[in-house]
Amino acid sequence: MFLGGKGSAVSVEKVVEKAEKTPPSVRSTLSQLRLRELLREVQDSLEQMADVRDHLDGLLEAMLAVSSGLELDTTLRRIVQAAIELVDCRYGALGVLDADGAGLAQFVYEGIDEQARDEIGALPTGHGLLGLLIEQPKPLRLDELSHHPASSGFPANHPPMHSFLGVPVRVRDEVFGNLYLTEKTGGPFTDDDEVIVQALAAAAGIAVENARLFEEARQQQRWQEATSEVRAELLATADPGDVLSLIAHRVLTLTGSDYAFLAHPEDPELPAGEVSTLVVSACTGLRGGTLDGRAIPIDGSTCGAAYREATPKIADRLVYDVSAGLDEEFGPAMALPLRASADSVSGVLVAVRRPGREPFRRSALSLAASFADQAAIALKRAEDQRRLYEFEVLEDRDRIARDLHDQVVQRLFAHGLRLQSAKARTRVPEVQRRLGELIEDVQSIVSEIRTAVFDLHGGLQGSTGLRKRLGEIIAEITGETALQTTVRMAGPIGVLSPGLGEHAEAVIREALSNVVRHARASTVTVNVYVGDMVTIDVTDDGVGIPETVARSGLHNLSRRAADAGGVCTVDNADGGGTRISWTAPLN
Known part of the structure; x- marks a missing residue:
């Protein structure tokens, strides 16, 4: 059996024989040195395992911190803070890409106070080295960022930065933004730092997605609440x-x-x-x-x-x-x-x-468009309900008008004929006078009912509004006086144009004001009749208009009549007083 290399071989027996010839003290020393070396290796391994455990614990804590909230802005800031603490660096930032993915729409930073921020000026928008990460979304680690060809330098008052680590943050395979870290404590960023920050970026992408979904759900709720508010307002107003x-x-x-x-x-x-x-x-x-x-x-x-x-x-x-x-x-x-x-x-x-x-953003367009459509539908339904209500009111008015014409007016005519017959048969002057007054009252009532029938046929925007305004003007001017006021309105007042209606209001107001201020009258009669002409007649039983009184108001009445193509006359009334007659063509 041989151990060797590069063409040489040594027998095991010779090695053992050589070791046996080595003095015991030398063998002991060598054993101790080897043991110490092994202990140091074991200690280094334990320290590395402890560092790895600390990094993993730190990464786990960072992931938990990042995913602990659902507010998007808060989540972005937590991501930056967690990355800074995880790799022990001084500055960190997260740049959020704009809708086109060509620049930065948002820049969340940590490590720079507000005073320094104000001195630096505008936030980055995605140029230079940051722009390179946007164009090429992959990790980038530099010992000296100023040496990189894409580096464009720093603005005035910007703190110095040397070491750099950039990692993309992805949401469902789409780059959401980039995480930037600079100025690591104790030297440049390491391979372990890059791996850990990449893991944090992956967790950050999930947290951002959750925050986005939560924000979208909350936005949908806000739009739905706004739609409900519009519908409720349409019903209430x-x-x-x-x-x-x-x-x-x-x-x-x-x-x-x-x-x-x-x-x-x-x-x-x-x-x-x-x-x-x-x-x-x-x-x-x-x-x-x-x-x-x-x-x-x-x-x-x-x-x-x-x-x-x-x-x-x-x-x-x-x-x-x-x-x-x-x-x-x-x-x-x-x-x-x-x-x-x-x-x-x-x-x-x-x-x-x-x-x-x-x-x-295009993403906000669908919710806003849906709200606009719902608002349009609500407005359309409200308009349809209003028209249906008007139709029902008009139908009811037509029924009332038919009843008045076919029943009430005919009965009044019958009463009037009986009164006329009774007046013709009596020879007592006082009774004849009283019957004559009753006959005139019946005629007046019939005239007023016919006017009401015209109003009922005139629609919701017919003469009722103008008649009401004229009545309010008369009550406003004469209400606090001792004048006995008689008002008669006849004809289809609803056919008056807005301009002619405005003239009518002004004429009655001016004429009655003259009666109250100058006539010293006890009675005043206001007649408004609409036929081919609009006629307004105001008659009082006072002393007339003195010559010393300014006639600017009467000139105004004449000017209004001329503007409407009509005339205005001021005469002495039969039995004393003044009669103002204002007429204008209906068309």
């Missing part, structure tokens, strides 16, 4: 404008925008293909001024494209500057069509951020 403002405000809050507005077709009855202009109906977020009433062309605008194509749009800037003339400036925007159905778009909901802010 009669003013759609309040609901539109609520929708704009909720979108502004949930998308992290600075401004939000809604725009609807200028003529809502037109088919979507024929709409050429959108008009802003509600806005929020502006510090001064408003967008309400501003027109947005369908052609050549981001809002118009979202409306016509019925597709949500994200843009770095709105095409067609709807903020012209305001102190505000618009940047990234998201335009959402209000789709009540697949083929029905009632408007657009737009969220806007200031210039320089992060663009809207």
Whole structure:
């Protein structure tokens, strides 16, 4: 049997014979040296095992710390803190990639205080060595980072950094960002540090995914709560404008925008293909001024494209500057069509951020678009319910009008005829006078009922509103006086245009004000009649209008009559007093 190498061989017997000839003291010394060497090796191995155990314990603690929360921002900061403690370095950061994966959208750092942060200036955006890690997402370990060709140096007031370790953080095989560590205590980063940080990055990816899923679930809950709030508001309020403002405000809050507005077709009855202009109906977020009433062309605008194509749009800037003339400036925007159905778009909901802010992410588009669709459906249902209610009211009014005309008016006519017959048969003057007054009252009642029938047929927006306003004006001016007031209104007052209705209100207010201030009258009669002409007659039994009184108010009445194509006359009333007659053509 031989032991040897390189062509030589030594017999075992000769080795044993040589050892037997060695003095005992030398053999003892050699044995002790070998034992000490073995003990040192065992000790080194134990120390290495202890270091590995400590590293594993530290890694386990770091993983537990990283995965202990569900808030994304908090989780990112915990990842950086755990990495710093794990490899014993001074500075650490985590750069989150933007939506395109070409730069950094967020930079979470540790080890630099706020004063130093302010002195350094803007945070990194993904250039130089950080950009290399974005382009080539794999571990990078350097003893001196300034020697690397991709290093672009540091800005002024930046603390010196030498050793460097960068590791990508992946979420479901997609690079979420990169973990950067610098200035390891006691020398450069080691292979063990790289392995440990890679393991931490893998755990960090799972923690980030969990935090993302939690944030998405919470966002979905917020959008659902906003949708429920809009529906509840539609049921509780009669003013759609309040609901539109609520929708704009909720979108502004949930998308992290600075401004939000809604725009609807200028003529809502037109088919979507024929709409050429959108008009802003509600806005929020502006510090001064408003967008309400501003027109947005369908052609050549981001809002118009979202409306016509019925597709949500994200843009770095709105095409067609709807903020012209305001102190505000618009940047990234998201335009959402209000789709009540697949083929029905009632408007657009737009969220806007200031210039320089992060663009809207595609991932947020689906939730926002779903909210816009739900809001459109809720608005459509509320409009349908309102129209159904109006139809029911109109149907009920038609029934009442028929009953009044076919029953009440006919019975009054019969009573009037009987009164006229009784008046013709009596020869007592006092009885004839009283019967004559009753006949006039019946005629007046019939006239008022006919006017009510006109009002009932006039729809919800008919003459009832104008009649009510005129009555309120008369009560407001004469209510605190001793005047005995008689008011008669006849004819289809509901056909008056808004402008003519405004004239009527102003004429009655001015004429009654003259009676109260100057006439010293005890009675005043107001007649409003609508036929081919609108006639307003105000008669009092006072002393008339003195010559010394300024006639600016009467001049105003004449000017209003002339503007409406009519005339205004002021005459002495029969038996004393003043009669103001104001007439204007209905059309």
